[in-house]
Amino acid sequence: MDLDLRLDLLDQLYTIYGDFIRQQPLACTKGCSQCCTCNLTITTLEGEYLRRKLPPTQHSAVMQRLVGAADRPRYRPSVTLNQLADLCARGEDPPEEENDPDWGACPVLADDLCPLYEVRPFGCRCMVSRHDCRQTGYAEIAPLILTVNDLILQHIEHIDAKGYSGNFTDILLFLDQPASAASYRQGQLGAPPDGLLANQPLFTLMIPPEHREAVAPLLKAIRAIRPQGQ
Numbered sequence: 001m002d003l004d005l006r007l008d009l010l011d012q013l014y015t016i017y018g019d020f021i022r023q024q025p026l027a028c029t030k031g032c033s034q035c036c037t038c039n040l041t042i043t044t045l046e047g048e049y050l051r052r053k054l055p056p057t058q059h060s061a062v063m064q065r066l067v068g069a070a071d072r073p074r075y076r077p078s079v080t081l082n083q084l085a086d087l088c089a090r091g092e093d094p095p096e097e098e099n100d101p102d103w104g105a106c107p108v109l110a111d112d113l114c115p116l117y118e119v120r121p122f123g124c125r126c127m128v129s130r131h132d133c134r135q136t137g138y139a140e141i142a143p144l145i146l147t148v149n150d151l152i153l154q155h156i157e158h159i160d161a162k163g164y165s166g167n168f169t170d171i172l173l174f175l176d177q178p179a180s181a182a183s184y185r186q187g188q189l190g191a192p193p194d195g196l197l198a199n200q201p202l203f204t205l206m207i208p209p210e211h212r213e214a215v216a217p218l219l220k221a222i223r224a225i226r227p228q229g230q
Contacts, residue, residue: 003185005227006159007049012225013159017125017152020218024145026128033112034133038104039075042121043156043199044163044184047171053119062108062116063176066169069107075099080165081150082157082200089204107169121168122156147211148218155222158202162187166196 051059078095079087087094108115114124126149129139141149157165163184164171174196175181183189192198207215 001159001227003048003187006045007052008227009159009225010045010049010156013152013155013222014122014125016218016221016225017122017148020148021125021128021145024128024142025130028128031112032132032134033105033109033114034137035127035129035139036106036109036114036124037101038069038072038106038167038169039099039101040106040121040123040168041075041077041165042123042168042171043160043165044171044175044189045156045160046121047175048181048184050116050119050121050172051175054116058115063172065107066172069169070173072107073100073103074167074169075103076167076170076195077165077197080157080197080200081153081206082202082204083197085154085202085204085206086200088206122152123168126152144211144214147207148215150206151215151218151222154202154205157199161199161201162189163199164189164192164196165199166192170195 054062075098078097084094106114114120116124126145127139128141128145130142131140133139164174166174174193175184205219207219
């Protein structure tokens, strides 16, 4: 599928999730950045979406921050979410991973505000809480929201099945290389470089039995999306 069409599908997934999350009782407000860590993971599709939406001057400033943070420790996943779903479906244990919030804040955060907020990746959109994280030090996410988050994330990876997943910093630095960006846009990526993972199509949805009825309308809406004009 053409990259522009896939970006349109991603935009529609963001809209579906936005409509869902606005109906939830959340404590998140402007300036609440407790959850904005350097451990965010995204897909190449989300990275491309962000790059296309940012004005050139803002893009340059963001990349300077990411280059400056490139040597900092950060979470680098060892499996994608769809790979994890397959492992669980087969009854296999997922690999142990190191993910420490003390590694620090998101490198683009400035004065507790996100300069990318309007075009932020899904991992940022879905990090919500029922109470103020600044008072407790952690987020409290309702189990149903966690299920919906996985549902959307699995579909994003599926749409970007020929792309990569990885840490926010690593993906954007990868796409900032002209040759890498060209290969991605042409659908000609090979084996992922160190620190990134090849995405996998969706085979098994991570929906617990107790949430199947509640997420059915969302799943129907997701399955009904089509690129604009089709």
